[in-house]
Every structure is written in C-alpha cells, then in structure tokens.
Amino acid sequence: MKNVMNYFISALCVGSLALSAGAFITAKAAEPSQPASVIAGQPVDLTYAADKALPAVVHIKYLQNAKTKTVEVDSNPFGDFFDPFGFFGTPGQGGRRQQQVQTPKKEASGSGVIISADGYIVTNNHVVEGADELTVTLNDNREFSANIIGTDKTTDLALIKINGKDLPTLPIGDSDKLRVGEWVLAVGNPFSLNSTVTAGIVSAKARSLGANGVESFIQTDAAINAGNSGGALVNTKGELVGINAMLYSQTGSYSGYGFAIPTTIMNKVVDDIKKYGQVQRALLSIAGMDARKWIDAQKDQNKEVDLGVNEGVYVDKVEPDGAGNEAGLESGDVITSVDGKKVTKMAELQEIMATKRPGDKITITYVRKKKTHTSTVTLKNAQGNTGVVKQADLDILGANFREITDQQKEQYKINYGLEVIKVNKGAFASHGISKGFIIQKVNDEPIKTLDDMQKCVKEASTAKDPVLFIQAISPSGERRYFAVPLQENN
Numbered sequence: 406m407k408n409v410m411n412y413f414i415s416a417l418c419v420g421s422l423a424l425s426a427g428a429f430i431t432a433k434a435a436e437p438s439q440p441a442s443v444i445a446g447q448p449v450d451l452t453y454a455a456d457k458a459l460p461a462v463v464h465i466k467y468l469q470n471a472k473t474k475t476v477e478v479d480s481n482p483f484g485d486f487f488d489p490f491g492f493f494g495t496p497g498q499g500g501r502r503q504q505q506v507q508t509p510k511k512e513a514s515g516s517g518v519i520i521s522a523d524g525y526i527v528t529n530n531h532v533v534e535g536a537d538e539l540t541v542t543l544n545d546n547r548e549f550s551a552n553i554i555g556t557d558k559t560t561d562l563a564l565i566k567i568n569g570k571d572l573p574t575l576p577i578g579d580s581d582k583l584r585v586g587e588w589v590l591a592v593g594n595p596f597s598l599n600s601t602v603t604a605g606i607v608s609a610k611a612r613s614l615g616a617n618g619v620e621s622f623i624q625t626d627a628a629i630n631a632g633n634s635g636g637a638l639v640n641t642k643g644e645l646v647g648i649n650a651m652l653y654s655q656t657g658s659y660s661g662y663g664f665a666i667p668t669t670i671m672n673k674v675v676d677d678i679k680k681y682g683q684v685q686r687a688l689l690s691i692a693g694m695d696a697r698k699w700i701d702a703q704k705d706q707n708k709e710v711d712l713g714v715n716e717g718v719y720v721d722k723v724e725p726d727g728a729g730n731e732a733g734l735e736s737g738d739v740i741t742s743v744d745g746k747k748v749t750k751m752a753e754l755q756e757i758m759a760t761k762r763p764g765d766k767i768t769i770t771y772v773r774k775k776k777t778h779t780s781t782v783t784l785k786n787a788q789g790n791t792g793v794v795k796q797a798d799l800d801i802l803g804a805n806f807r808e809i810t811d812q813q814k815e816q817y818k819i820n821y822g823l824e825v826i827k828v829n830k831g832a833f834a835s836h837g838i839s840k841g842f843i844i845q846k847v848n849d850e851p852i853k854t855l856d857d858m859q860k861c862v863k864e865a866s867t868a869k870d871p872v873l874f875i876q877a878i879s880p881s882g883e884r885r886y887f888a889v890p891l892q893e894n895n
Contacts, residue, residue, distance in 0.1 A: 449588045449641060455602045457643030460544045460573035461519045462636055464594045465528060465551070465565075468538040469511040516593035516636030517541065517565065518645060519574050520675075524549075524567040527675060528635030529650055530556045533563050541567050544600050555678035559618035559686075560759070561650055562666060562674045563635075575637060578644025580623060580667035583607050591627040591649055591663060593636025603628040605663075612664060613752040616651060621756035622664035623647045629663030638665040647671075670759045677762075683796055683867070687761035687784035690727020693720045695750040696739050713775030716749040717741040720771075726789055732769050732782035741777075742770040758784075764791035787869045797866035797891050799859055803831015806855060809843055817843065817878055821853040832873075836889045841880035847873050866891045 515532035519525070526541065533539060539551040549567035556563040583589075584607065591603045605627030612622040623638060629652045638647030647665030654661075677684045696712060699719040703710045712719070717739040723729045734740075742748050743757050744767055761767065763786040770779050786794050799806075805827040814820060822843040828834050844852050847861040865873050871891040879885050 451588065451590055451602075451604055451641065454590050454639050454641050454643040455592070458575055458590060458592045458637050458639045458645075459600050459602070461575035462544065462592045462594075462600070463517045463519060463526060464542040464597070464599050465515045465517050465526075465532055465635065466540040466542070467511075467513040467515065467532065467536045468540070469535050470537045471510045472508045473505055514594060514597050514632055515634040516632065516649070518635070518637045518648065519572050520577065520645075522570070522572050522574055524569040524572055525554070525675075526551065526565050526567065527648055527671060528563050528565060529648065530558050530561045530563045532635045533565060534558075539565060541565075542599070543572075555682060557674050557678065557684045559684070560620070560666060560670055560674050561617050562648065562671060564675050564678050575639070575645045576643065577668055577672065578640055578642065578646045580646045580669050583610065583623065583640065583646055583667075585609060588641050589623075589625055589627055589646065590639045591625065591629050591633060591636065591665075592639060593629075593633035593649060595628075595630035595632040597632055601633075608662060610667075611750060611752040611756060613750075613755070614651065614664065619670070619755050619759050621667060621670065621752040621759070622650070623667050625663050625665065626661060627663060628659045630659045633663070667756065669756060673760045681793055681795065683794070685762045685793060686786060687758060687763050687765055688727060688787060689729045689732075689754075689758060689784065690724035691720050691729040691734060692722040693718050693740075693751065695719070697750070711775070712739050712772065714739050714741060714772045717772065718748060718751050718754050728782045728784050732780040733778070734769070734771060734780075735773065737773065739772045740769060741772055744768055763794075787867065788871065789869075794867050796863040797871075799855070799862055801831060801862065801866070801891055802833050802889075803829045804833045804838070806844070806858065808854060813843070817882060819843070819845065819878070821845070821851060822878070823852050823855070823858060832889050832891065836887055838875070838877065838887055838889070842885070843878040844875060845878060846876040849874070862891065 515528060517526040517528035520527055533553055533556065539553070541549045541551045549569060551565045551567050554564045554566050587607045589605060589607055593601060595601055605625045607623060608626050609624040612624045613620055614622065625638065629649050633649045636649045637645050638649055640646050645668060647667050648671055649663060649665045651664040652659055674684050696717045696719040697715060700710055700712065700715065720734055720736055720738040720740065722736060723734050740748055740754060743754065746757060748754050761784055763784055765784050766781055767784060768779060768781045770777060783791065785791055788794065804825050806823040807826050809822045809824050813824065822845045825833065825838060825840055825842045825844065828840050844858070846852060847858065848865060850857065850861055852858050861873065865871055873889040873891065875887040875889060877885050877887065
C-alpha cells in the first residue's frame with residue numbers, strides 16, 4: 406500500500422507540543438428552536454450552527470519556557486570539521502562529554518471546545534503536550550489560565566479546565582448518525598485568526614491514517630489549517646460531532662481534506678479521564694487488517710483467495726491469553742460485526758472498541774471458511790484482567806531521590822543518575838534497593854531527573870507487564886540489576 410504518512414500533519418501552528426489533561430461533563434445548554442429539516446435539493450442555511458458553535462470554541466495559547474538541558478556530545482573538539490584524512494579520529498569514537506544547552510522558548514496556538522458551563526474544555530493532546538502555561542481566550546475576548554486535567558496520546562485527545570461560571574457550551578451530538586455528504590462546519594482559530602468558520606461535507610467516515618494508536622476519523626472537505634487543532638466539527642443542528650485534529654497536505658496548508666475525531670471516541674476518553682484519571686482500554690488482543698486490503702495483497706502475489714466475504718477485519722494473529730482467543734477467534738477469520746453493528750474495516754472495529762471498558766461483554770460475528778459464527782466474550786485490559794488500570798506514582802517505590810552531585814559523577818565515573826536518599830515501605834525496600842544506590846536506567850531509559858523516573862513509573866504501571874527493569878550502582882561502586890514489579894490495587 407502506498408505510504409502517504411509523510412503528508413499528514415497536525416493542524417496546529419509551528420512549534421506546538423503537549424502535557425496532560427482530562428474530564429467530561431455532558432453539556433446541556435438551553436437550545437433555541439432547531440432549524441427546519443433540510444429539504445433535498447434546497448440550499449443549506451448554516452448560520453444557526455455557526456451561531457451555536459462560535460461562543461463555545463476557544464483559542465488556546467501554548468507556552469513552553471526556555472529550559473537548560475544536559476546533552477551528550479563527542480569529546481573530539483574537531484568532530485564538526487571536515488577531516489578527509491582522519492587525523493583527528495572518527496566523531497563519536499573519542500569518548501563522550503556532557504554539555505548544557507539552552508532550549509528556546511516555544512509558543513504555539515490551537516483551539517478547544519467548551520463542553521460544560523463550569524469550564525471543562527476538550528482539545529487535542531498535541532495542542533497542550535509539554536506546555537508550561539496555557540491561556541484560553543473566549544469568543545468574547547475573556548481570558549483565562551487553564552490547567553491540564555488529563556491527556557490521551559493514543560487518541561490525541563486532552564481535557565483542560567478554566568475557572569468560570571455559566572460559560573457557553575456546545576451540545577454534543579452523535580457522530581454515529583453522521584452521513585457521508587452531510588454538511589458540517591469546522592470552527593477554530595487557524596493561523597490565530599480567531600473564530601473562523603469553514604463549511605464542507607462529510608467526505609468519508611472511519612478513516613485510518615496511521616497517525617494515532619486508535620483512530621476512526623471523520624473526513625471532511627471543510628478547510629482546516631494550522632491552529633484548527635482541537636476545534637469543533639459541527640453539524641447543521643449546531644451539535645458537536647467531532648474534534649478537528651489533522652489535515653492532509655503536501656505543503657503544510659489546507660489542500661482538500663481535514664480529519665476529526667468522532668464524539669463516540671471523545672465521550673468515552675474524556676469520561677474515563679474524569680472518573681479514573683486515565684483511559685480504561687478494553688482489548689480484543691488480535692492483530693489484523695481490512696479484509697479488502699488482505700485480499701488485494703494476496704491477488705498482488707497471484708494467489709487465489711475466497712474468504713466467503715469481501716468486507717470486515719481479517720484476523721492475522723490472536724494473542725494466546727486475550728479476549729479474542731477466549732472468543733474462539735483464529736488466524737484467517739474475518740470479523741463482520743460486533744454487538745450487531747456491521748464492521749467493514751479495522752477503523753470501524755477500533756471505534757467500537759474505543760467505547761468499551763474492561764469487563765464489558767461483546768458479541769462478535771465472524772466468518773471462518775465461509776461459515777458464519779457468533780461468540781460472546783468479556784473484554785480485558787492490557788494486563789489481562791478486568792480491573793481499573795491506574796497510573797502509579799513515585800510513591801509506589803517508597804523512596805526519595807536527588808540528582809547526583811559533581812563529586813559523585815567523578816567518584817563513580819558517570820555522567821548522570823538519581824541517588825536514593827531514603828527508603829520507606831514500598832517496592833524498592835521489597836526488592837533490595839536501599840539508601841545510597843544510584844539509579845541510572847529504568848526500562849532502558851536514562852534516568853537523569855525525577856521527571857524521567859516519574860515518566861517511567863507511569864508508563865510501566867499501565868503496561869502489559871508492569872515491571873521496572875533497573876540498572877543501578879551500589880554505594881560500593883558495583884553495578885547491579887533489579888526487576889521491580891509495580892503492583893497497584895485495582
């Protein structure tokens with residue numbers, strides 16, 4: 406299949422990054438009388454939808470302060486010069502040294518949608534990731550500082566909050582009811598041109614671009630540009646049906662298609678962040694692809710295939726301990742529906758699964774050797790159970806840390822690490838890591854700061870195998886290795 410990923414860019418202005426956020430409250434704003442149903446063949450009046458959307462779509466200004474970072478560089482002072490005869494050695498082979506560099510301040514902007522009158526705002530993860538400050542400006546020019554409640558990189562969604570009362574909200578519609586050819590508005594702040602509305606139609610549904618871990622995009626030809634990220638995709642009733650996230654372009658500017666995250670996915674993600682602090686993902690634990698793509702790939706190899714069906718999700722691999730295996734799925738099966746809802750491609754299956762939680766039961770219909778079968782199964786999380794998965798904090802380790810001193814760097818001939826300065830009851834004490842140890846790597850990631858350690862603990866605690874593989878140096882200078890399981894009570 407032709408690789409087009411080089412042409413997908415996030416619809417955020419240059420320099421954007423992100424941090425974390427999350428919460429969900431259904432907006433129930435008082436609605437004026439709805440416009441009359443559109444009559445086929447008649448012009449569509451979009452002013453009602455624009456009037457509803459504009460007050461609830463905000464401008465988000467992103468700021469990441471300048472920071473001092475320590476990086477490793479070649480110790481060879483001539484490494485940056487052209488040396489055709491090799492007099493000064495090969496760069497990278499003369500040892501490494503630490504050097505402090507100043508990163509520049511970064512500013513960017515995007516959009517967001519107010520979903521509750523007390524200030525919860527949905528936007529994209531990439532709009533807020535890494536931000537030190539977020540400033541939200543409303544359509545009436547009121548300005549607020551925002552806090553990140555939670556983020557989900559897998560779907561590129563985030564929830565932030567401002568302190569306000571009686572704020573304008575946008576009612577949330579059902580993206581499942583959208584039809585290809587239906588008129589929609591894209592509302593946001595492209596190029597920092599605040600409160601911009603563009604119109605188009607739904608060009609396709611359940612598009613997968615390979616940009617996020619979970620995606621089932623609404624494709625539209627309403628113009629989306631840099632700064633539209635996090636803004637609203639609105640139907641003619643003035644309801645939020647998607648969060649604008651990406652554009653398709655070979656130039657960096659709009660050239661035909663934009664992509665929005667449907668509210669079916671948004672509702673679940675934001676609700677999970679609100680209730681649990683992070684998204685609870687239910688896994689079928691299979692690998693596969695669109696049945697149509699698999700059939701075409703076989704034909705390209707001059708193979709004759711007849712699955713008995715031309716649409717669905719072709720199952721290539723089934724995890725032995727997953728829900729798919731318990732449902733009886735095997736390699737070569739084609740999933741055609743879930744809970745009675747037709748599935749024609751992987752993006753549709755992903756969208757359905759994105760609305761489920763561990764412990765939910767689903768009924769799968771699949772075709773095997775041209776015969777149709779149905780099975781009901783209970784979904785599990787990444788760790789193979791139905792409990793609530795929570796990110797662990799440093800507290801689970803039962804230890805306090807500090808960055809090593811220059812004297813310790815010289816003593817142990819190392820460039821970085823975190824010293825364990827106190828050990829209480831917790832994972833470290835249970836596995837023999839005591840005061841004075843210097844932690845250098847966790848799960849193959851260098852540990853230079855407390856933030857590095859915190860990130861590793863959070864990521865490992867929600868992984869399939871919640872374990873920290875630690876490389877450390879003992880007070881006597883001996884290199885030691887530990888495997889520390891992270892056991893959270895669900």
